[in-house]
Amino acid sequence: MNRLKLISGHLSPRGSSSTTRDLQVSLCGSTARGGGTSGDDVVVVHGRRTAIGKAKRGAFKDTTPDELLSAVMTAVLTDVGLSPDQLGDICVGNVLQPGAGALMARVAHFLSGFPESVPVYTVNRQCSSGLQALLNIAGSIRSRSIDLGLACGVESMSLQSIGNPGDLSSRLTDNDKARDCIIPMGVTSENVAEQFGVSREKQDAFALSSQQKAARAQSLGRFDQEIVPVTVTMVDGDGRDRQVTVSKDDGIRAGTTKEGLSKLQPAFKPDGTTTAGNSSQVSDGAAAVLIGRRSAVEALGLPVLGVLRASAVVGVPPDIMGIGPAVAIPAALQHAGLTVDDIDVFEINEAFASQAVYCVEKLGIPMEKVNPNGGAIALGHPLGCTGARQVVTLLSELRRRGTRAFGVVSMCIGTGMGAAAVFEYPGP
8 A cells, every 4th residue: 555655646646535445456476686586487489560650541451360470470479480289378469450359369369370179259448458459368278277378469540440439328427537537538648638748748748759669770780580471361542552662650640840830730638748659559450479477488488589577557547547657667666576676678658758757757768768669659550469469579679689678568558558678688
């Protein structure tokens, strides 16, 4: 409870004495600072992702999500030489497909040549779905239900759009918190900017930095080992089918300037500060991460790319859902026995620059540690995919640096939540 009182300070500008009672924290992990190993550690073996395409305009606009998912599922196992029948379970994060993509995931499973004996299921915790898939598989490993599992995330925002919220009670309007759950995400961004004083200038500067870092990373080939080239058929501007191989993120705008961003009109409120330029892009993409119990991984002669050291999922007020990482990250770090200073790289999802800036400043994270290769403002945010994509990008960056290091993946979650996970790269 003392820890909950401490982190509830993030919400103090609301002046609510009930905030501490409202926070629900879910934790899993083990002390990380000492660097010891255990055969029961949950370790990451390998991960790959597709390029991220611009929704409705990019190279994946006509590609179904089962095809994107199949590409990464197949690539991860092929890369490490693992037969799919050795998987104990597969979990896929998805947000927009009917039923969280349960049918789509099983179809992708068979398109990948996986046997019917291996099960698969889906999870929808909105923007954290890809990370939640990994945490679910990790939980099954810890409970000794399985030894190895595949955690994935996929979204086609070209073929499915955010729209109908489903069947909800008319009593929703009588409950402030319930009503806040249907506030448009862009309006929650404006709420964060107004409540915590995040200026348009700060948001645009953060967005520009994201674009510049992503453009540099792409030009240096830093994403090449992450990305699985996918050959698809797309309909061009003349209505003709054209086959293309997609191996580059197509949302990165290398020519972005401060002046150009400043000219963009507010997207959600006439006098607001959130624009198309300082918000995440709607996108298409998929990612997959192979994880397992260390003893089983080592027995199979598989590599250890990373170790899951801790995780946290927290609740925050729905109308300022973007503050989620500012609460989830301290919770995960505390459980890992680490501090902000111990972390080398933070992969924080850039749903909106307003909330990303707030979280970074609130936690006192040096900006050079944040999204060193850009984030969702530049790369895009395929909802169900993002969490898994962040894990792939984080561990790829830590491996590139070539020494033992710690990293954090975190994101805000619509309806008022935040998630975070702490990973260790053990070194070459």
